[in-house]
Amino acid sequence: MNSARCDLCHVISVWESKVKMKGRSLLIRTVASLATLVALGCGLIRQDEVGIEPERAKWVGVSDFAVPVLMYHRVCPLTELEAKSPLTRDLTVLPEDFEQQIKHLSDNGFVLLSVYDVQTALLTGGKLPEKAVALTFDDGYRDNFDHAFPILSKYRASATIFLVKNTVDDAKHLTWEMIRRMRSDNVRYGSHTVSHPDLTSLDDIQLDYELVESKRFLESKLREPVTALAYPAGRFDKRVTTQARSAGYLTAWDKGGGPVRPGDDPFRLPRVRVHGQTSLRDFERKAWSGYWERKIDSATQAPSG
Numbered sequence: 047m048n049s050a051r052c053d054l055c056h057v058i059s060v061w062e063s064k065v066k067m068k069g070r071s072l073l074i075r076t077v078a079s080l081a082t083l084v085a086l087g088c089g090l091i092r093q094d095e096v097g098i099e100p101e102r103a104k105w106v107g108v109s110d111f112a113v114p115v116l117m118y119h120r121v122c123p124l125t126e127l128e129a130k131s132p133l134t135r136d137l138t139v140l141p142e143d144f145e146q147q148i149k150h151l152s153d154n155g156f157v158l159l160s161v162y163d164v165q166t167a168l169l170t171g172g173k174l175p176e177k178a179v180a181l182t183f184d185d186g187y188r189d190n191f192d193h194a195f196p197i198l199s200k201y202r203a204s205a206t207i208f209l210v211k212n213t214v215d216d217a218k219h220l221t222w223e224m225i226r227r228m229r230s231d232n233v234r235y236g237s238h239t240v241s242h243p244d245l246t247s248l249d250d251i252q253l254d255y256e257l258v259e260s261k262r263f264l265e266s267k268l269r270e271p272v273t274a275l276a277y278p279a280g281r282f283d284k285r286v287t288t289q290a291r292s293a294g295y296l297t298a299w300d301k302g303g304g305p306v307r308p309g310d311d312p313f314r315l316p317r318v319r320v321h322g323q324t325s326l327r328d329f330e331r332k333a334w335s336g337y338w339e340r341k342i343d344s345a346t347q348a349p350s351g
């Protein structure tokens with residue numbers, strides 16, 4: 047089995063290098079992605095070899111999971127001027143509110159996942175904990191390191207940050223040093239494209255560049271597969287999902303919706319937005335939404351009499 051696995055990995059890696067040399071032919075990359083998934087399903091390659099981690103042994107999972115993937119942007123105090131901007135206020139969760147939210151999850155026994163944990167379960171028919179959420183942060187703001195990371199570390203919470211290639215290392219966003227420091231402590235990364243455009247407005251060549259180049263760049267810097275994508279501003283259509291798949295992503299994430307359920311389309315995955323004005327009560331409703339959705343499902347499916 048081992049040699050079959052190695053042979054298959056070799057074939058896939060040869061395919062992938064041919065893809066790069068041949069100007070990224072859509073057809074070949076689609077075949078390579080499909081082969082990876084088939085090999086994964088057959089157990090010929092390990093999940094971590096395609097960039098998704100094996101389930102953690104400590105979980106007692108359920109196969110009909112319902113997991114809210116929470117979506118944040120900034121976590122920091124607001125200046126007086128920033129507090130007057132409705133957009134900035136909306137994008138910014140105060141550190142004290144963020145800590146209350148994470149403490150609520152921790153106190154109530156929620157398992158805090160990365161999107162790669164959810165991706166693994168979704169793609170392999172695996173299980174996830176009955177009470178779980180995944181934390182995601184879009185855009186890679188520097189305050190994620192300064193204000194969110196200390197709280198994440200305190201509660202040993204996993205999280206995923208979707209990075210925009212062109213803003214890494216600028217004055218307002220994460221540096222590579224911060225990114226690597228957090229990677230060594232449970233934070234994972236996904237792509238949020240090269241320049242954060244509306245992907246539906248691009249021609250095929252620009253679209254391919256935004257998807258492929260951001261993935262290549264992050265993988266070369268992080269030295270690990272980056273197979274999750276977040277659509278900028280949640281903008282996508284059929285053409286975008288098709289090209290995201292052929293670029294080698296395994297999942298792509300929207301900016302709204304409810305909990306992730308088994309059978310969801312891996313390229314139209316929902317998230318649950320946490321706004322700057324989200325009260326703790328609202329947050330609790332969002333965090334518990336998956337748990338209660340499953341309970342309602344099982345109550346309505348229970349045989350009567």
Ligand SMILES: [Zn+2]
Nearest residue numbers: 184185278279
């Ligand atoms: Zn964004």
